[in-house]
Amino acid sequence: MIRGPYSLALVAFLALISACDQKAPEKSGAGSPAAPTAATSPATLPPGSGSAQADFPEPDITKLLMPLQMRIGAARQAARSDPNDVHKVIDLGALYFAQGFAAEAVPVIERATRLKPDDYGVWYFYGRVLEHAGKPEPALTAYLKAVDVDFARLQSDPNSPREVYVPAYIRAAALLLDKDAERAERLLQQAHEVDRTNPQVLGGLGAAAARAGRADQAIERLKAAITIAPRYFFAHSELARIYEERGQPDLVRIHRDQAGGEVPYFPLGDPVESALLARGMHVGTLIENATQAVERREYTIAEEALQAAINADAGGVVARTALGDLRVLQQRYEDAVREYRSVLRVNPRAVDQRISLAGCLTSLGKSSEAAEILRSVVSDDPSNAVALFQLCRVLVEQKKADEAVQMIEAAAAAASKNALALTQIGEVAVRIDRVELGEKYVRQSMALDPRLPQGRYMLGVILRRAGDVEGAEREWREALRIEPLYLPPRMGLLEILQQRRDRRAMEDVLREGLARAPYSPDMLNTLAWILATSPDEKQRNGQEAVAIAEMANRLTEFGNHALLDTLAAAYAEAGRFEEAVSRATAAIVLARDVQRLEAARAYGERRELYARRQPYREP
Template sequence: MRRPMHPDSAGPRNLPIITALVFGTFALYARTATFGFVHYDDPDCVTRVPEVTAGLSWAGFKWAFQSIVVGHWKPIVSLSHMVDCEVFDLNAGGHHLVNVLWHAATAAMLFLALRAMTDAPWRSAMVAALFAWHPLRVESVAWITERKDVLSGFFAMLVLWAYARQVIAPTPARRAVVMVAFALGLMSKSSLVTLPFALLLLDVWPLRRLEPFSSQGAEAGIAPRRGVTLAAAIAEKMPLFVLSASASVIAFLAAKSGYAGQTPADSLSAGLRISNAAVACIEYLRQTVLPTGLAVFYPYVSVPAWKGTLAAAGMAGLTVWVFTQARRRPYLAVGWFWFLGMLTPMIGLVQSGAQSRADRYTYLAHIGLAMAVVWGVHDWARSRQRLRAAQGLFVAAVFGCAMGTLAVLPHWRNSFTLFERAAAVTRDNWTAHGNLGFLHLAAGRAQEAVPHLEVAVRTMSRDENLRFNLALALFDLGRVEEATPHLREVIRRNPGFAAAHRRLADALTRLQLRAEAAASLERAARLQPTDVDAWVDLGVLRAGLGDKSAAAGHYRRALALNPDHAAAHANLGGLLADDGRLDDAAPHLADAVRLQPTNSVARHNLALLLLRQSRDADAVAQLREAVRLQPDFGNALNRLAWALATSPEDSVRNSAEALMLARRVVHLTGGREPIAFDTLGAALAETGDFAEATRAASKASELATTAGRSALAAQAQARAELYRAGRPFRDQASREPFR
């Protein structure tokens, strides 16, 4: 019988194994330094959280302990991200390498813990290597958001190692280390709540503290030979159970208040949850041996009754079998119940969220399977021949794990590769397709976005964000009539969705339903009263409906929120100028040009006001700049040509330029706009070609009559008579802004 050893007695011999584990892990995951953040929780946990991106601060420290992040209370993780931002800013490579560092440290600590409990260095190393290099670890390591896995994993292994030391020689200091490490682990990820139960399992094996296991088996473990009762073992861990209970309550409240998953487990029937849990466990076992089809998200699917029953029967059968082996091979029972126990908080029975399972959930659970397999193979390999076979099997397993990890890693390079992989290996994956649709839409590829979003909406029809993104993509493609029903459905499901109201207003405006558009936009503005642009757009709609008073009120509200809003100044100035309130309009139009010198419309409106004030030279300068900024700006071109042809000031008129501009306006309007021919007539008259001027003015009168614009028709006819008499036109009176 092996003599018990102190866990630190072989310290120097541990170093080569620890070095191999750490360097092997870094070698496998080195390429993550070139990966970016992904559009899946990373923005909500790191990149778009100002308290995190600001780095370390007292305010950030308080925020970490007071905040729920994506449905989790995880202050230690948030502080860890703050340290990363302090050191690396938002250089994703640095954040990734920190994940790798914590994962390597977890593997090393797992080895030390098992080494301390079993005095079996090579078997401990095998378990640590299989844990660290298995492809199912990729999600936890390559996803920056999953810092909670690697951090909580490290603290969990620290608990195991410290617990082994405490078992040999209990002291208050060692008990304190266990408590502190466990508390830090729970503040990293609350799923560690089952760890005290795992310690009870370790009391059975390999520590063999619990009666009647304390004197059985070929290995006595490192614990003192005098066993303890189950009641005593539970009592000594009661402080840990209290921490677990507290963390469970916090986790439950955090999930309810901080995250609304699309398919929360408590919205599913108990039967589906139990069936899914059994099927998920079987799938975890399958992926342990054959890690194919890995994806960042596995959606809930309807589980056939036979499949759920078969999976549950299989799990029950395995459980019964390990029970029968418990006395002869306790590592099988311990490993199996470790696996089940560490999965329990995330298996779907009490879980909230939209996933049916996740690779990351196996992070600590896999340790149990690895222990059972490694010690089982060791028991089998009693002969020299079998020992060589076992060694070859281990080398093949580790090599296969490493190759599998290298194959899976590239899928985490960026958001596109991540979700394309998930969509390829799963069916009706609304999260993968929805994110791909969003990413294509954000990149300006609406055509590519639509098919993905259609799959997502068909599969998860009640998700208003998916439907809204589909509406945006259709809108961008000009398929406004198809987008409108989706927007209406979004609003029906969520009347407080301000952005949907705004986009519906845009769609209704395109469909010439301006009154309904204004009503929709007003609801958006009321929902987000500080949205300056909404008030400005509402003013434009109200002005178009002829309600100038309401429009002016909306512009003024926008300016009250943002006194430097150029469009609000420009629109309000134009509105006031239309009403003849030139003195009131002038400062707004001047401010619009000052605030946004490239705003051709603002310059055009300012020019109209200057013309009314008989400041023709200044007006022409503004119009020339407006045309330079926007060469096809028909109103500005026409007004500039008119001013150059008809200004009473000799120094302003320029017949050649006026004629060139007037002909451009006729071309731009397709020869169908009477005002363009009226301006052409004035320019021709200024050049002295009164015959052509008369024909152009007569054409203007004819087009205006056909269009029912009698006032313009009469004015153009009067000018035709003037040209027929050989006299050019001089515009002495105030003119309407848009003739």
């Protein structure tokens, strides 16, 4: 999934606490979205409402955790006691909405629209609640009202954020797309005028064009969306559908693999909904917010979100697992053990948590307990290669290599008819330096299924370790012939070609791979590096290197130090030295964060070249 291009200031604005209390001027001109009906867009409170206690619905909350029940009860009492305080009303509505009581949230947020009729966020929230309550027509009206209100805000304050109301356009267009594509397209064209680089708007425009029979224009728009956001699943899904209608199965496969199936149209990274769900203690949103905070290395924020999720989650399994994973990242293994044990008290057979617990215990020097846990996992599933490898590694460290071999042999006997499992077991043997045993099981797997690409790849690994480079190359090329999208043999083949310094052959292998898997960060990065740093002037192409490296970094959200180093080299080759220095600096910071000090040193040496306005050339 991609995140929406919204600033922190905007997210705060969309938290539904508007600073604008004065009514904005009405939007004028033909072609503006239709205004809501009086029934759905009351401008004032009904007579006599005053500050009298309001009556809000009471859903059955008895199945929620007691802390949540108490929070909802307190929010309902606060809203009833002060029904003209929009903050208290929205607090109650957000809790109802996030905890699955959309129908009960409708009258609550309807009141908020009366209290704040000129607030875009309130109208947008009202649309979300109505849509979740199964009322698409009133929801559409609310979204269009949000658009009207926000357009008026832009007219009255041209310096205010201009991308604010784009999600409302997308939500409205999503409701219209399959029944009135022309109207949906008009809405998205208006949004496009405000934000021309929004991939979700471009994706919607592409889908609307496809439904109008303009396939070439649809493809152009959808490809533009993917160029900006390579993992935009909806655009891939639409492209797969168009190419299927055109009878182009190779392109269908590429985009369907990226999309993972049919994907509906809706805004991604929606800051309003995310803020509301977090405000309403929605477990999934809190965990997602924590995950994003971890990616930004904001561990305190992540911990706060996960603790809130634990308080709202009856079992706490997902949230506690995520908190345990965070503790591992922080190398706080004792704390991680505590979280994983809490999860296992709820679900003693949870496989991933048992393996993670064993890993922490190993890090704490408690290898005997770790081995017992891993034995239980392997006993339940002898083909679990992750648990088997961890167990064998622990046994080898305990000077029990013979027992490790026995575990591998037992796992192989249990999986004697499963070619893929035998390949994975063979890999475990190779990784603990029992190469002959590993080769035995890999060859058994290939006897069962000679067309298994994983088996061909693993045999190539074994042959290369034995010094048979030609044999490895033969197996990897055969693996690619069987499954061109399987990345490991292609990367192994590239390593062989790199050792030969055959950059032309490397480029050919990469371009062939990218024709089949155009969104592989590894292949994109390697090709960009060659085009930026090759000693062959005829092979270098700075502009193409920049385009490819930028794509690779968008796929990884600019969070991989090696890919940033490549982007810096590409900028330098293109003569964009200031940007090269900036990206090289970012690469150094990320590399140091993960203790890749040798890589950081190399990036620093290249940065010195860029600062002197010199590109980097490979020897």
